[in-house]
Amino acid sequence: MQCKKLIVMIKKFESYSLLLHNTFGIEAKAKTFVEFSSEDELCSFIGSGLETPSLVIGGGSNLLFVNDFDGIVLHSVINGMDIVAEDENDILLRVGSGVNWDELVAYTVANGWYGLENLSLIPGEVGASAVQNVGAYGVEAGDLIEKVEAISLSDASKRCFTHDECRFAYRYSIFKAEEKGRNVITYVTYRLKKNAAFKLGYGNLSERVEQLGGATLENVRRAVCEIREAKLPNPAEIGSAGSFFMNPVVAAPVAASLKEAYPDMPQYPLADGNVKLSAGWMIDQCGWKNTPHEHVGVYRYQALVVVNRGGAKGEDVIAFASAVVESVKEKFGVTLNMEVNVIG
Numbered sequence: 001m002q003c004k005k006l007i008v009m010i011k012k013f014e015s016y017s018l019l020l021h022n023t024f025g026i027e028a029k030a031k032t033f034v035e036f037s038s039e040d041e042l043c044s045f046i047g048s049g050l051e052t053p054s055l056v057i058g059g060g061s062n063l064l065f066v067n068d069f070d071g072i073v074l075h076s077v078i079n080g081m082d083i084v085a086e087d088e089n090d091i092l093l094r095v096g097s098g099v100n101w102d103e104l105v106a107y108t109v110a111n112g113w114y115g116l117e118n119l120s121l122i123p124g125e126v127g128a129s130a131v132q133n134v135g136a137y138g139v140e141a142g143d144l145i146e147k148v149e150a151i152s153l154s155d156a157s158k159r160c161f162t163h164d165e166c167r168f169a170y171r172y173s174i175f176k177a178e179e180k181g182r183n184v185i186t187y188v189t190y191r192l193k194k195n196a197a198f199k200l201g202y203g204n205l206s207e208r209v210e211q212l213g214g215a216t217l218e219n220v221r222r223a224v225c226e227i228r229e230a231k232l233p234n235p236a237e238i239g240s241a242g243s244f245f246m247n248p249v250v251a252a253p254v255a256a257s258l259k260e261a262y263p264d265m266p267q268y269p270l271a272d273g274n275v276k277l278s279a280g281w282m283i284d285q286c287g288w289k290n291t292p293h294e295h296v297g298v299y300r301y302q303a304l305v306v307v308n309r310g311g312a313k314g315e316d317v318i319a320f321a322s323a324v325v326e327s328v329k330e331k332f333g334v335t336l337n338m339e340v341n342v343i344g
């Protein structure tokens with residue numbers, strides 16, 4: 001289906017600094033930067049297709065710019081959180097892709113809708129939650145996503161992806177595979193619960209919730225926020241993209257021999273028989289928390305987070321990350337893959 005043709009007002013800037021659009025705090029410029037607040041504005045800008053390379057960004061909290069972007073950077077500021085269906089058990093909430101993620105979580109908690117509370121305080125915007133399948137404390141956004149609406153960058157047609165079509169997996173979706181770079185996500189619809197259904201089995205969450213007075217939406221949100229604030233850098237103070245590497249998944253026999261060599265190694269068996277390892281633990285064992293480096297390092301409370309200590313360029317971060325990957329490979333024989341989206 002094509003969008004309506006309208007005379008609309010998008011915001012368009014040339015040679016635009018992306019410094020305030022990436023939480024790593026890396027200076028990079030976009031040749032053109034475009035902000036749109038509706039599907040019609042976006043469609044009218046795309047017209048019959050963009051000829052220049054394009055990049056869609058949200059809050060820039062999982063991006064690492066290695067160079068300037070010699071093309072068009074598109075940013076959604078589409079707002080709105082609307083109930084589109086409900087019954088005695090569920091609410092279907094359609095949310096604009098430009099809505100701040102934590103504002104959405106706070107809104108659902110305030111309304112007594114269950115599902116997103118474990119994902120409190122994750123930086124970024126709603127559009128990216130479907131791309132990244134954001135996850136924390138045993139919950140992934142994909143578990144709750146009913147459908148994703150998007151506009152095709154090649155011909156401005158409207159597209160709609162069902163939950164199954166999104167093919168969500170650990171920090172993965174179809175938008176990181178064959179649909180990568182092809183669409184601008186405009187709305188995400190979440191299926192939330194009206195009745196209590198908490199997931200508190202991860203780490204010390206349940207203990208902290210008990211200390212706060214027991215399982216309520218507000219207490220779970222508060223506990224998650226407190227735990228995160230204690231171990232993750234605040235993007236407003238320290239540049240990072242959160243977890244820089246994905247936790248590697250290995251076959252059970254590989255995990256068993258690692259456990260024999262390193263009895264303290266944390267391991268998380270998965271339903272498919274494979275085992276997830278802790279990238280942060282392995283990086284820590286390689287001594288990176290204590291390795292001083294001029295511009296880049298790992299966060300002192302969580303080795304999985306690579307931080308900009310000030311003045312880092314994208315290439316400094318890549319060089320540092322490569323050294324980390326090499327050391328983990330040498331010590332444990334395990335290859336770490338980056339979670340962060342490297343641009344350029």
Ligand SMILES: Cc1cc2nc3c(=O)[nH]c(=O)nc-3n(C[C@H](O)[C@H](O)[C@H](O)COP(=O)(O)OP(=O)(O)OC[C@H]3O[C@@H](n4cnc5c(N)ncnc54)[C@H](O)[C@@H]3O)c2cc1C
Pocket residue numbers: 023055056057058059060061062063076097122123124125126127128129131132133134135136183184185186232233234235240241242243341
């Ligand atoms: C301190 C910190 C803690 C973090 N903790 C977590 C955590 O606990 N769990 C977790 O999963 N992640 C975490 N992250 C990573 C990050 O918050 C998530 O990946 C988040 O979803 C990124 O959202 P964003 O809007 O900033 O997306 P961006 O970083 O701007 O973009 C991410 C990807 O999504 C694409 N994209 C963005 N918006 C759209 C759109 N509208 N249409 C199409 N494509 C789009 C981009 O092209 C890019 O590929 C953390 C990051 C930081 C800095």
